[in-house]
Structure formats: structure tokens, C-alpha cells
Amino acid sequence: MMENRILGAFYGQALGDAMGMPSELWPRSRVKAHFGWIDRFLPGPAENNAACYFNRAEFTDDTSMALALADAIIEHQGAVNPDTIGRNILRWAEGFDAFNKNVLGPTSKIALNAIKQGTPVSELENNGVTNGAAMRASPLGCLLPTHNLDAFIDEVALASSPTHKSDLAISGAVVIAWAISKAIEGRNWETICDELPSVARHAQEKRVTTFNASLGARIELALNVARTARGTESGMEQVYHLVGTGTSTIESVAAAIAMVELAQTNPNRCAILCANLGGDTDTIGAMATAICGALHGVESIDSKLKRELDDVNQLDFTRYSRLFMGYRQQREPQNERQ
Structure with a gap:
């Protein structure tokens, strides 16, 4: 069962990313005017200068970097x-x-150029607050058990450090990884939501490097917006205008949590809603749908969409789920392994 949830997280990441790719970084109004409603995989439009490189059902840098981390x-x-x-x-x-x-993203580009010049990761400043660490965090949720929050934060910070070392970027990556890990451990969404604001605060305050709004507070706002919305369309409008759907961690991570709630944790619905949201649709979709996939396992992913992802991307996600299941078991406390 746990391995199914790990596999669900990997497929969810790819599903949300590929579904949200065509509309990425467009305003909500333009997404509506151009597409009407996205409910299937589409190629990136020629006029979208971020999505134009991708064909139908292909995922973007979000999942490519997640798999680079997994590898x-x-x-x-x-x-x-x-x-x-x-x-x-x-x-x-x-x-x-x-x-x-x-x-x-701007933060990743600067960091990767420095790595290219031979600078060790430990010497990089990487204090940007964009969502490049959070967007690739799903494998960390598959790997790391949640029995020790401080150790969890330290591992996520280490994995984020090649491109992002800021308090906010690390906090965002911790939130996504923690939600996925808790889901893999069998916790329900309501319980996970109750924990996320305090987890976000603890991660953000552990080593303060920036002046920024509280991600924990923004997650509370996002969940409140989703829960009090009068219908899905109104909820999406509110997420877009109040929570924000930009490339900053403070907006996109909180928006992803709101979208899991709005989609009632259904991964297929979540991917579609995120694709139509406007803003950083592929990244928000990747993060949110990875959580949904972890909550319900790979069987919850629509078989037609799963087959399209397999056919187009030619990846064996079961290899990842099998190996990560083994690594995770090695990290479990002794008494939980028996």
C-alpha cells in the first residue's frame, strides 16, 4: 500500500505538471480566452514562450528536476x-x-551557472524565494519519514541547497514533502492540513535569511479561501486573487494546498483545476497533484491519462517507487519497522 502511494506521488507530479504546462505563466483571463477549459493533455501553444517547447502530455522542468533529484x-x-x-x-x-x-527560474539559473563554473554547493548563497525547491520536493516526501521534524527539515534544506537556501524556499519544499510523506504514511488530508501551518512556521523560522510574510499564515488563508468558497469557479478566482499563483514560494505553495482542498483530494480533478487556474499552473499542478496521488495511490490516477504519460515520456516510475520504498524503510525508526 505504501509503495502504491509513493508511485501515486510520482505519477501525480507528472500529471499535474503536464496538464498545467500549456497555460503556464499566463494570466487567468488569457487562459480562459485561449483555452476555454483545459480538461485533457494539450501541446504548449506557440505563443506561450514558456510552454512552446513541449508537446502533449510532456512534463516540464518541474518533474525533470524532481527526477534529477530522485536519480x-x-x-x-x-x-x-x-x-x-x-x-x-x-x-x-x-x-x-x-x-x-x-x-x-531566475534563482535556479544563477545557481546552475555557478555550479557550471565549478563552485561547490556549500559555497553558494542561493537566497532566492522562488519555488524551484518546492516544485521538485515530491521525491523527498517519498524518501523521508516524518517521525523527526527537525531532521526532516535539515534533509530537505540539504536537497534544496543546490539552487535554494532561503528560509522561505526551504519552508515551501518542507510543506510539500511533509504533506506527501504524511499521505504515504496513511494520514488523511484533514489531519495533514491541521499540521501544515505549524510545520511551515517551524521550517521558516529555523534559520531566518529573508524578510518575508509567513508561509504558515498564507497556508491558513489558502485553506480558508478553499473551504468557504461558493463553488469551484469562485474558489479558483479567490485563490488567484487573494492567495496568489505566481512563481514565488509564498504564493504557489499555499495555492497548491488550496487546490488539493478545492479538488477534494482527487488527483485527476486537481490537475485539471490547476491547469485552468492561471499563473504558475504547471508548478502548482505538480505540487498539488503529487499530494493527491500520495493520498490515494496510483490506482486513483485516471488510467487513460496514466497511459498517455507512459507512452509520451517513456519512463518507468515503478523503478522509483520500488527503490524509494526500500530507502524509506531503512530510515524508519526501529520499532516501526517490525
Whole structure:
């Protein structure tokens, strides 16, 4: 069952990313005017300078970087090694020609250029607050049990450090990874929501590096917006205008939590709602739908959509779920393993 949830998180990440790709970084009004309503995989439109490089059902840098992180963890047999993570992300970026395309966030681009010049990850400042760490955090949720919050935050911070070291970026990555990990452990969504604001606050205050609004408070606002909305369309409007759907961690991570709630944790519905939201649709979709997939397991992913993802991307996600299940069991406290 746990391995099914891990597999659900990997597929959810790819599903939300690929569904949200065509509309990424467009205002909500333009998404509506151009697409009407997105309810299936579509190619990136030529006029979208972030999505134009991708065909139908292809995922973007969000999932590519998540898999670069996952591959680095596999290379170190379940351990987090920031220099290998940075090297893997750089290898993907160069292979995709990402430096010359509008797909890398500003924080990641600066960090990867420094890594390219041979700077060790430990020497990089990386104090940006964009969502590049949170968007790739789903494998960390699959890897790390939640019995020790401080240890969990430290591992997520280490994995985020090749591109993001700021308090806010780490807090966002912790929130997404924690929600996924709790889901994999079998907790229900309501229980997870109750914990997330305090988890976010603890992570953000552990080593303060920026002046920023509280992610914990923004998550509380986001959940309140989703729960009091008069219908889905009104809820999406409120998330867009009040919570925000931009590329900053403070907006996109809180928006992702709101979208899980609005979709009532259904991964297929979540991917579709995020694609129509406006803003950083692929990233919000990747984070939110990974949580939904972890909550309900891979069987909850629509078989037609799953088949399209498999056919187009030619990836064996079951290899990841099997290996990560083993690494996770090694990290469980002794008494929980028996």
C-alpha cells in the first residue's frame, strides 16, 4: 500500500505538471480566452514562450528536476548529496538547452551557472524565494519519514541547497514533502492540513535569511479561501486573487494546498483545476497533484491519462517507487519497522 502511494506521488507530479504546462505563466483571463477549459493533455501553444517547447502530455522542468533529484538519491543509495543533485540538475538543463529557453527560474539559473563554473554547493548563497525547491520536493516526501521534524527539515534544506537556501524556499519544499510523506504514511488530508501551518512556521523560522510574510499564515488563508468558497469557479478566482499563483514560494505553495482542498483530494480533478487556474499552473499542478496521488495511490490516477504519460515520456516510475520504498524503510525508526 505504501509503495502504491509513493508511485501515486510520482505519477501525480507528472500529471499535474503536464496538464498545467500549456497555460503556464499566463494570466487567468488569457487562459480562459485561449483555452476555454483545459480538461485533457494539450501541446504548449506557440505563443506561450514558456510552454512552446513541449508537446502533449510532456512534463516540464518541474518533474525533470524532481527526477534529477530522485536519480541523485538513487546514486547515493538513499542519501541526500547536494553536489550530485546540483550536477544532475545541471546535466538536465544543458541537455534540454534550458539556459537558452524560458524554462529556468531566475534563482535556479544563477545557481546552475555557478555550479557550471565549478563552485561547490556549500559555497553558494542561493537566497532566492522562488519555488524551484518546492516544485521538485515530491521525491523527498517519498524518501523521508516524518517521525523527526527537525531532521526532516535539515534533509530537505540539504536537497534544496543546490539552487535554494532561503528560509522561505526551504519552508515551501518542507510543506510539500511533509504533506506527501504524511499521505504515504496513511494520514488523511484533514489531519495533514491541521499540521501544515505549524510545520511551515517551524521550517521558516529555523534559520531566518529573508524578510518575508509567513508561509504558515498564507497556508491558513489558502485553506480558508478553499473551504468557504461558493463553488469551484469562485474558489479558483479567490485563490488567484487573494492567495496568489505566481512563481514565488509564498504564493504557489499555499495555492497548491488550496487546490488539493478545492479538488477534494482527487488527483485527476486537481490537475485539471490547476491547469485552468492561471499563473504558475504547471508548478502548482505538480505540487498539488503529487499530494493527491500520495493520498490515494496510483490506482486513483485516471488510467487513460496514466497511459498517455507512459507512452509520451517513456519512463518507468515503478523503478522509483520500488527503490524509494526500500530507502524509506531503512530510515524508519526501529520499532516501526517490525
